[in-house]
Amino acid sequence: MKKVVFASEAPLPIGPYSQAMRYGNLVYTSGQISLNSEGVISPEDIAGQTRIVIGNLKKILESEGSSLDKVIKTTVFLKDMNEFSMMNEVYGEFFGDNPPARSTIEVARLPKDAKVEIEVIAFI
DSSP states (O other): OEEEEOOTTSOOOSSSSOSEEEETTEEEEOOBOOBOTTSOBOOSSHHHHHHHHHHHHHHHHHHTTOOGGGEEEEEEEESOGGGHHHHHHHHHHHHOSSOOEEEEEEOSOOGGGOSEEEEEEEEO
16 A cells, blocks of 8 residues: 655655655655755755755655665756766765665756756665
């Protein structure tokens, strides 16, 4: 049975979608951008945005008893592939030893003109 996931510590969705869905022992997050509690993108740089995005994902996963260590797949959407190495460096801080499978895609634009959006699939 599927369950809507709501993590009070993570930013609220900015549209008609859930932060994540749980199905059995899997959690599928929606793409997260670096929103602060007021719904504003913060900070401006790709490294800072990546840290906040992964922090938001961590809060969502932990609300369901999962963690970043249990992520099996990520999808990273970048506004500018020239910032890949900076994003990748920060990403590696969180997923360094046994990183999950990953796709990275350059896109024309992201919500609220974010530089990065990341979604994950994790087990419980």
